[in-house]
Amino acid sequence: MRASAPWLKCETLAVPCESVYLHGVRWRCVSPAPVRRIGRFLVGAILLSVSTSAGGQPLVAQDTGAIEVTVRGDVSGGYATRASVDDSPRPAVDAASVLSGLPSVHVRRLGADGSFGTLSVRGAASSQVGVFLGGIPLTSAADPSLDLGALPLWPGASFRVHRGFAPASLGTTGYLGGVLAIEPPSVTDGERTSWWTAAGSFGALKLRAGDLRREGRVTIAAGVSAARADNDFSFELADPITRATREVRRNNAGYASASGIARVAVDFSWGSVGTLVFGDARRLGLPGSADSPTTASRLETSRMAVGVDVTARTGAQGAARALAWVRHESSAFTDPLGELDPLHPGAVVEEAIRAAGLQIGWRGRPAAPLTLGLVADARIEQFDPGDTAQIEAHRVAGGIGFDLVFRPEIARWPGHPLSLTASARIDARSDDADRAPSREIAPSGHLGAALSLSPAAVLAVHLGALRRSPGFVELYGDRGTLRGDPGLRPERALSIDAGVHGDIGTPHLQLGYEIVAFATEARDLIAFxxxxxxxxxxxxxxxxxxxxxxxxxxxxxxxxxxxxxYTLLSARNTGDDPLTTGRQLPGRPAHDLAYDAAYRFGPLVLRYGLDAVAGTTVDEGGTIVLPPRVLHGVGAALDVPRVPGLRASLDVDNLFDLRTLHTESQLTSRAVPLPLSDFLGFPLPGRALWATLQWSFRQGE
Incomplete structure (x- = not known):
C-alpha cells in the first residue's frame, strides 16, 4: 500500500497473453536453444571451478571468515546460509551485492546501486520472504516486501538466509520462500574499531564506521553509514516508429541515505539485559520506466525500530528470553508535475506504518538427547494512509510454537550422528479496515532429519507445510486501480528438500560443499x-x-x-487457466550462477567474479524470455605496508560494459536492442568502478 512500492505489483500480475507490446514493438518468445546452451555452460562451469595452490601466506589477512554453505546453528530451521560484509567475496557496496551470490537467492533491481531491489528465495516472490533484524520484523502486512536498496550496511553486518523453512522462534514458519535474518552488531568475532569508505561511478560516495567493545559487564556495538549517488547513465532504446535505436539518458535516479544502529547489553549473574536501536532515512528520485521517464518525482522514507530483550538462565540447561519491540515507518511521495499520477499533479502522499510486539520464549535441554525451544508472541500493526483515499487498516496477531531437536544415542555410531527435528506454530490474526474484517487461524510447521556419516558427508531432509497471510493491499485494495478481497485465502504450500553437505580440511586445503534438491507445491497464490x-x-x-x-x-x-x-529452477504455473498452465512464472531465472575467485601475491589480492543468468520470463504467458546475460567483475586489494589494518581496493563491475541485449521481434527482420534489466523497462547501468579504503583495528593486535 506504500507509495514506495507501486512496481511490486508487476511480480504478481497474472496477465494471460501470448505476446506483449513494449515501446510499440510486439515481442515474442525467443528460441529455447540459447537457453539450453547457456544451461550447459553453467553446469560445465561448476565442474571446472575447482583449482588448488599450495604455499605462501594466508589468502585473507583481514577477512578471516569463510562463506558458510552448510547447516549452522539451529538445525530445526532447515538449510541456512550465512553471509557477511567481512566475508563477502565481492565488493560489499550494498546489501544486494552481499546476498546475490548465495544459493537460491536472486536479487532484482530497478536500476543502479541504491535503487529499489527485491529478494527472491527458491523462486518465491519477494512478498513471500520475511525479513527480521535481531528478532524485530521489518516486513509486515502493510509493507510485505523489503526494499534491499534501502537496507543499510554497517561494519561487520551479517545475514542468515533460511531457505524454505525457518525456526518457529523467529516469529513465523509461514513464509513460502524463507526468512532473511539480519544479525545486530556483536562482539562475537572480537572487539574492534573500523571504517570503510568508497567512491564509485555515477557519482556514488559511501561511508560506514563501527565500534565493537566490551567494558566490564557492558557490551557496546554501534555502526553508522551514509551514502549518495546521482545514478545518471545512458542506455539504448528502440524507437517505436522507425525501430531505430537512440541513446537515452537515465535521470532523476539519484538518492541520499543515512542510518545508524546500536546495541548495548549488560551482563548480570542471572542473565543479561540488552537494547537495540536502529534508524535510517532515505531520499530518492523515482525515474519511471524507460519509455515514461520522470524529472521531478521523488520519495522520502524513514524507519525507526527499538527492541529491549531480557535473558535469564533457568538452571544449568536452559534460559528464558523476552523481547519487546516497536517499529515506525513513514514515507512521503511527491509528484509535482503529475508524471506518475497525472490525475493528481502536485499532490504529496504521506503514509505511516506503526507496529509493536512482544515475544517470550524458553530454550533448554530437558533431557540429555533433547533440545527444546518454546515461544509465544503477539503484535499489533496499523497502516495510516494520511490524507489519501486509501483505507486505514489494523492487524492484531499472535502465535505459539516450538522447535525441537532430538539426538538419540546409537551404539554403533557414537557422538549423536542422527538428529531428528521438528518445528511448528499456530498463528491467529484479526484484521479490520473500513468495516471489512478478516480473520484466520493458521497452523504451519515442518519435520527434518540429519545423518552425519562423517564431517565430509552429512545427509539432511526437511518437509512441511508453509503459509502466508494476505497483506492489507490484497485484502482491501487502495481505493484506486487495485481492488482487494477481504475473503482471500492465505497462500499455502507443501515443500520438501533433501541434500548433502560437508567440510574437508587439511593443513593446506579447506573444502566445503552443499548440494540440495527442493520441491514446492503452492496453492491459492495471490495475484492482481x-x-x-x-x-x-x-x-x-x-x-x-x-x-x-x-x-x-x-x-x-x-x-x-x-x-x-548455482541454482537450477523450474517455476511453473500449474493452474487451470489454459493460457498460462505449464508456463514459466515470470521473474524466476531457470539458471543462476555466481562464481568468485581471489588469489594472493604477498600483500596484493586479485579478484575475479562472474554472474550468469538465463531463462527469465517477464510475462505470465511465458512468451517473453529475456536473453541470457553474463557479467564479469575484477578487482585488486592491497594491504598497505607498515600500516596495520589498512586496505585499499579497486574493483570494476560489469567489466565489458554490457548495457544492451538483442531480442528478435515479430515486426522486424533483425534483432532489436533491449536495455539490460531485471524488470522490463527499468534498465541497469553499464560498467561501474569502485575505489575503497578500509581500516580495522582489533583489540590485542
Missing part, C-alpha cells in the same frame, strides 16, 4: 488480475510448482580462495 481497463483485482489463483537444485562450493588454500553457487 485485470478487471477492465487499468483496474486490477486481488484473487486466489490455482497452483504453482517449483522444482530446483542448489549447489555451493567453497575451496580455499594458503593463496587461493574460490567459491561457486
Amino acid at each position: 488480475v485485470p478487471l477492465g481497463r487499468s483496474t486490477f483485482r486481488a484473487e486466489n489463483l490455482d497452483h504453482g510448482t517449483l522444482l530446483g537444485a542448489e549447489a555451493s562450493l567453497l575451496l580455499s588454500t594458503r593463496r587461493l580462495r574460490t567459491s561457486i553457487s
Whole structure:
C-alpha cells in the first residue's frame, strides 16, 4: 500500500497473453536453444571451478571468515546460509551485492546501486520472504516486501538466509520462500574499531564506521553509514516508429541515505539485559520506466525500530528470553508535475506504518538427547494512509510454537550422528479496515532429519507445510486501480528438500560443499488480475510448482580462495487457466550462477567474479524470455605496508560494459536492442568502478 512500492505489483500480475507490446514493438518468445546452451555452460562451469595452490601466506589477512554453505546453528530451521560484509567475496557496496551470490537467492533491481531491489528465495516472490533484524520484523502486512536498496550496511553486518523453512522462534514458519535474518552488531568475532569508505561511478560516495567493545559487564556495538549517488547513465532504446535505436539518458535516479544502529547489553549473574536501536532515512528520485521517464518525482522514507530483550538462565540447561519491540515507518511521495499520477499533479502522499510486539520464549535441554525451544508472541500493526483515499487498516496477531531437536544415542555410531527435528506454530490474526474484517487461524510447521556419516558427508531432509497471510493491499485494495478481497485465502504450500553437505580440511586445503534438491507445491497464490481497463483485482489463483537444485562450493588454500553457487529452477504455473498452465512464472531465472575467485601475491589480492543468468520470463504467458546475460567483475586489494589494518581496493563491475541485449521481434527482420534489466523497462547501468579504503583495528593486535 506504500507509495514506495507501486512496481511490486508487476511480480504478481497474472496477465494471460501470448505476446506483449513494449515501446510499440510486439515481442515474442525467443528460441529455447540459447537457453539450453547457456544451461550447459553453467553446469560445465561448476565442474571446472575447482583449482588448488599450495604455499605462501594466508589468502585473507583481514577477512578471516569463510562463506558458510552448510547447516549452522539451529538445525530445526532447515538449510541456512550465512553471509557477511567481512566475508563477502565481492565488493560489499550494498546489501544486494552481499546476498546475490548465495544459493537460491536472486536479487532484482530497478536500476543502479541504491535503487529499489527485491529478494527472491527458491523462486518465491519477494512478498513471500520475511525479513527480521535481531528478532524485530521489518516486513509486515502493510509493507510485505523489503526494499534491499534501502537496507543499510554497517561494519561487520551479517545475514542468515533460511531457505524454505525457518525456526518457529523467529516469529513465523509461514513464509513460502524463507526468512532473511539480519544479525545486530556483536562482539562475537572480537572487539574492534573500523571504517570503510568508497567512491564509485555515477557519482556514488559511501561511508560506514563501527565500534565493537566490551567494558566490564557492558557490551557496546554501534555502526553508522551514509551514502549518495546521482545514478545518471545512458542506455539504448528502440524507437517505436522507425525501430531505430537512440541513446537515452537515465535521470532523476539519484538518492541520499543515512542510518545508524546500536546495541548495548549488560551482563548480570542471572542473565543479561540488552537494547537495540536502529534508524535510517532515505531520499530518492523515482525515474519511471524507460519509455515514461520522470524529472521531478521523488520519495522520502524513514524507519525507526527499538527492541529491549531480557535473558535469564533457568538452571544449568536452559534460559528464558523476552523481547519487546516497536517499529515506525513513514514515507512521503511527491509528484509535482503529475508524471506518475497525472490525475493528481502536485499532490504529496504521506503514509505511516506503526507496529509493536512482544515475544517470550524458553530454550533448554530437558533431557540429555533433547533440545527444546518454546515461544509465544503477539503484535499489533496499523497502516495510516494520511490524507489519501486509501483505507486505514489494523492487524492484531499472535502465535505459539516450538522447535525441537532430538539426538538419540546409537551404539554403533557414537557422538549423536542422527538428529531428528521438528518445528511448528499456530498463528491467529484479526484484521479490520473500513468495516471489512478478516480473520484466520493458521497452523504451519515442518519435520527434518540429519545423518552425519562423517564431517565430509552429512545427509539432511526437511518437509512441511508453509503459509502466508494476505497483506492489507490484497485484502482491501487502495481505493484506486487495485481492488482487494477481504475473503482471500492465505497462500499455502507443501515443500520438501533433501541434500548433502560437508567440510574437508587439511593443513593446506579447506573444502566445503552443499548440494540440495527442493520441491514446492503452492496453492491459492495471490495475484492482481485485470478487471477492465487499468483496474486490477486481488484473487486466489490455482497452483504453482517449483522444482530446483542448489549447489555451493567453497575451496580455499594458503593463496587461493574460490567459491561457486548455482541454482537450477523450474517455476511453473500449474493452474487451470489454459493460457498460462505449464508456463514459466515470470521473474524466476531457470539458471543462476555466481562464481568468485581471489588469489594472493604477498600483500596484493586479485579478484575475479562472474554472474550468469538465463531463462527469465517477464510475462505470465511465458512468451517473453529475456536473453541470457553474463557479467564479469575484477578487482585488486592491497594491504598497505607498515600500516596495520589498512586496505585499499579497486574493483570494476560489469567489466565489458554490457548495457544492451538483442531480442528478435515479430515486426522486424533483425534483432532489436533491449536495455539490460531485471524488470522490463527499468534498465541497469553499464560498467561501474569502485575505489575503497578500509581500516580495522582489533583489540590485542
